[in-house]
Amino acid sequence: MTFPVVGMVGGGQLARMTHEAGIPLGLRFKLLSDTPQDSAAQVVNDVVVGDYRDLDTLRDFARGCDVITFDHEHVPIEHLRALEADGIPVRPGPDALVHAQDKGVMRARLTELGAPCPRHRVVTGPADVAAFATEVGGFPVILKTVRGGYDGKGVWVVRSEEEAEEPFRAGVPVLAEEKVDFVRELAANIVRSPHGQAVAYPVVESRQVDGVCDTVIAPAPGLPDELAGEAQLLALRIAAELGVVGHLAVELFETRDGRILVNELAMRPHNSGHWTQDGAITSQFANHVRAVLDLPLGDPRPRAPWTVMCNVLGGDYPDMYAAYLHCMARDPQLKIHMYGKDVKPGRKVGHVNTYGDDLDDVLERARHAAGYLRGTITE
Amino acid sequence: MTFPVVGMVGGGQLARMTHEAGIPLGLRFKLLSDTPQDSAAQVVNDVVVGDYRDLDTLRDFARGCDVITFDHEHVPIEHLRALEADGIPVRPGPDALVHAQDKGVMRARLTELGAPCPRHRVVTGPADVAAFATEVGGFPVILKTVRGGYDGKGVWVVRSEEEAEEPFRAGVPVLAEEKVDFVRELAANIVRSPHGQAVAYPVVESRQVDGVCDTVIAPAPGLPDELAGEAQLLALRIAAELGVVGHLAVELFETRDGRILVNELAMRPHNSGHWTQDGAITSQFANHVRAVLDLPLGDPRPRAPWTVMCNVLGGDYPDMYAAYLHCMARDPQLKIHMYGKDVKPGRKVGHVNTYGDDLDDVLERARHAAGYLRGTITE
Numbered sequence: 197m198t199f200p201v202v203g204m205v206g207g208g209q210l211a212r213m214t215h216e217a218g219i220p221l222g223l224r225f226k227l228l229s230d231t232p233q234d235s236a237a238q239v240v241n242d243v244v245v246g247d248y249r250d251l252d253t254l255r256d257f258a259r260g261c262d263v264i265t266f267d268h269e270h271v272p273i274e275h276l277r278a279l280e281a282d283g284i285p286v287r288p289g290p291d292a293l294v295h296a297q298d299k300g301v302m303r304a305r306l307t308e309l310g311a312p313c314p315r316h317r318v319v320t321g322p323a324d325v326a327a328f329a330t331e332v333g334g335f336p337v338i339l340k341t342v343r344g345g346y347d348g349k350g351v352w353v354v355r356s357e358e359e360a361e362e363p364f365r366a367g368v369p370v371l372a373e374e375k376v377d378f379v380r381e382l383a384a385n386i387v388r389s390p391h392g393q394a395v396a397y398p399v400v401e402s403r404q405v406d407g408v409c410d411t412v413i414a415p416a417p418g419l420p421d422e423l424a425g426e427a428q429l430l431a432l433r434i435a436a437e438l439g440v441v442g443h444l445a446v447e448l449f450e451t452r453d454g455r456i457l458v459n460e461l462a463m464r465p466h467n468s469g470h471w472t473q474d475g476a477i478t479s480q481f482a483n484h485v486r487a488v489l490d491l492p493l494g495d496p497r498p499r500a501p502w503t504v505m506c507n508v509l510g511g512d513y514p515d516m517y518a519a520y521l522h523c524m525a526r527d528p529q530l531k532i533h534m535y536g537k538d539v540k541p542g543r544k545v546g547h548v549n550t551y552g553d554d555l556d557d558v559l560e561r562a563r564h565a566a567g568y569l570r571g572t573i574t575e
Numbered sequence: 576m577t578f579p580v581v582g583m584v585g586g587g588q589l590a591r592m593t594h595e596a597g598i599p600l601g602l603r604f605k606l607l608s609d610t611p612q613d614s615a616a617q618v619v620n621d622v623v624v625g626d627y628r629d630l631d632t633l634r635d636f637a638r639g640c641d642v643i644t645f646d647h648e649h650v651p652i653e654h655l656r657a658l659e660a661d662g663i664p665v666r667p668g669p670d671a672l673v674h675a676q677d678k679g680v681m682r683a684r685l686t687e688l689g690a691p692c693p694r695h696r697v698v699t700g701p702a703d704v705a706a707f708a709t710e711v712g713g714f715p716v717i718l719k720t721v722r723g724g725y726d727g728k729g730v731w732v733v734r735s736e737e738e739a740e741e742p743f744r745a746g747v748p749v750l751a752e753e754k755v756d757f758v759r760e761l762a763a764n765i766v767r768s769p770h771g772q773a774v775a776y777p778v779v780e781s782r783q784v785d786g787v788c789d790t791v792i793a794p795a796p797g798l799p800d801e802l803a804g805e806a807q808l809l810a811l812r813i814a815a816e817l818g819v820v821g822h823l824a825v826e827l828f829e830t831r832d833g834r835i836l837v838n839e840l841a842m843r844p845h846n847s848g849h850w851t852q853d854g855a856i857t858s859q860f861a862n863h864v865r866a867v868l869d870l871p872l873g874d875p876r877p878r879a880p881w882t883v884m885c886n887v888l889g890g891d892y893p894d895m896y897a898a899y900l901h902c903m904a905r906d907p908q909l910k911i912h913m914y915g916k917d918v919k920p921g922r923k924v925g926h927v928n929t930y931g932d933d934l935d936d937v938l939e940r941a942r943h944a945a946g947y948l949r950g951t952i953t954e
Contacts (some may be wrong), residue, residue: 198894198896199896199913199915200896202725212598213598213599215598215600215618216595216598219591219594219618220591220592220594220595220852220910220911220912220913221911221913222899222911222912222914222925224617224915225618237620239598239604239619239620240602240618240620241616241617241618241619241620241622243620354729395907433909473599477907477908478907486903491900491903492900492903492904492907493903493907494903494907494908494909495907499878515577517577517578517579520601521870522873524865524870524871524872524873525871528856528857528871528872528873528874529856529873529874530873531598531599532599532601533599533601534578534599534600534601535601536578536601536603546601546694567805
């Protein structure tokens with residue numbers, strides 16, 4: 197059969213789970229991985245070990261792939277343009293991906309589109325940060341490196357001009373944003389195909405601990421329908437205007453006065469969508485791969501009233517196997533997703549999904565399992 | 576992490592789908608495959624190409640595996656005993672597997688256990704078949720080679736002593752069975768772990784066309800609770816008595832007079848359990864792999880009132896991709912499972928699962944998709 201070959205750049209857990217979702221679809225998967233031990237490299241047959249920053253490596257890798265897609269957003273834009281010039285479909289394409297790579301470009305474009313954003317501007321140094329603070333009503337303000345940040349890295353909450361010095365030390369452009377008075381964080385996840393078909397998942401609540409996603413609740417409890425619809429339409433519009441193909445996560449703040457503001461964009465399967473593996477008719481991974489191949493998209497609706505995802509972070513014990521066994525015994529409905537990664541304190545090494553009719557129960561089961569696997573709960 | 580390595584002998588679709596189920600469990604998978612193009616070999620990282628009938632190949636393969644399990648039941652029993660003597664856990668073990676390899680041994684043991692079976696005996700030639708026919712009320716009778724049959728191969732319905740000649744031509748032992756007056760076929764699927772934990776899936780109805788599984792409906796419509804419970808208990812008892820570890824499919828006849836009789840046993844994930852991938856909390860593949868690793872088993876209960884599986888057989892057109900795209904567009908809830916196999920007429924190349932509240936709708940959607948993929952439905 198002439199089923200297509202999907203070329204995935206990056207060997208992390210998102211690639212691993214996309215491969216898993218591609219198996220029933222009958223797809224061939226080819227992986228460009230930094231090492232043979234990467235999370236996805238352990239489970240994919242056709243693995244090329246190489247550096248995605250090297251154009252020749254990318255070109256060699258792309259030969260024989262019907263489409264190139266990504267586990268992360270770090271491939272240089274000029275390399276993606278070169279692949280496109282070679283005739284390889286790159287999805288999402290460089291014109292979209294630049295908005296996920298560069299927060300300055302993202303903010304400028306969203307503002308141009310009238311998408312609600314925190315007040316922001318690129319700042320030149322600590323004195324400029326102080327000026328920005330005055331414009332937005334005073335410190336604290338948020339500083340972000342425009343490139344390369346993730347999971348709370350590359351982000352600072354600064355309370356004074358003195359504290360604003362550190363972000364500038366790396367010599368990269370810095371974006372200042374007002375500190376939003378939010379009640380919680382939400383994510384609007386959508387998937388869009390090249391010919392413009394799109395599906396929207398239920399808007400979820402995303403809870404962070406120390407800047408890292410800890411818990412996702414689908415759908416976001418108590419979110420008014422109008423606000424949920426507004427968030428979905430916003431994500432669909434951003435995807436269409438930016439030409440996103442595949443999964444787009446729009447991370448949002450829900451403000452105390454009932455508005456939503458865009459926090460971040462991610463153009464790949466996203467942690468806020470892991471619940472869909474067990475909680476939706478079609479997972480974000482299956483729909484991402486369907487989208488990048490321009491296949492019709494699958495139904496994004498939930499299968500249960502509530503689904504909860506909790507990340508499993510590495511704790512003090514390098515071996516989780518005994519805890520994993522315990523969690524399976526305690527909760528036969530628990531869905532565990534391990535990434536095959538070595539345990540390091542604070543590192544995302546897996547997640548758990550639970551679902552059911554009673555949110556309190558679903559939340560407790562997910563939290564208990566994640567805590568037990570990490571070692572912060574011992575009974 | 577010291578997560579275990581599962582050694583899977585055989586590269587067919589059952590191995591492919593077991594690997595898929597093992598990815599979220601964080602397991603390492605090692606495959607012994609006949610060719611690098613086999614269904615599972617396309618999607619597993621660690622593939623050894625070799626002949627499972629060769630003991631040295633098996634021994635080399637087993638090195639570094641924490642357990643050996645199977646895609647099929649054809650590995651010689653003496654080789655499995657040799658692996659066990661080497662200290663490698665083999666699950667299911669040879670003492671259980673012999674009952675799935677040899678229908679004569681299976682019938683003798685089940686009869687000894689008092690499990691309800693069609694009347695049967697090993698026959699020596701056409702005249703003996705005629706004598707057996709007289710004992711059970713006349714022709715037609717069923718003849719089966721005691722080893723190597725599957726999907727209707729190695730099975731004959733004979734109407735006379737003359738017709739009984741063919742099965743003896745291969746020179747292998749032949750088992751005669753009465754032709755049961757059944758209203759339908761059922762399957763009771765259970766999973767059992769080495770320490771004896773077991774889970775039972777809902778009993779399903781299995782419809783065959785030309786001796787090949789065509790449609791599975793979960794649960795079996797209109798099956799009285801007592802009969803369903805009896806079937807589940809029978810499967811659990813067979814598994815315990817025979818020492819089965821992993822998935823056991825007990826294929827059953829439901830007779831016109833409301834009894835169940837054992838037709839066949841399979842000690843591996845089974846076509847009658849494919850519906851569990853999308854229709855149960857824990858799939859047969861996930862539970863099989865949990866069982867062979869002696870991990871606690873997952874909840875086998877259904878997630879929807881009705882789930883239907885239809886096999887996708889190869890038709891006249893070698894390329895299914897256009898049909899596959901059409902099916903996705905027609906039914907965004909459809910779950911397609913393709914095996915990466917070349918299309919040959921009548922060959923199982925995939926299956927589809929549908930689920931929902933309305934059995935007629937669920938059945939129609941699965942049948943349409945399977946027929947469209949095969950090419951027997953064109954609109």
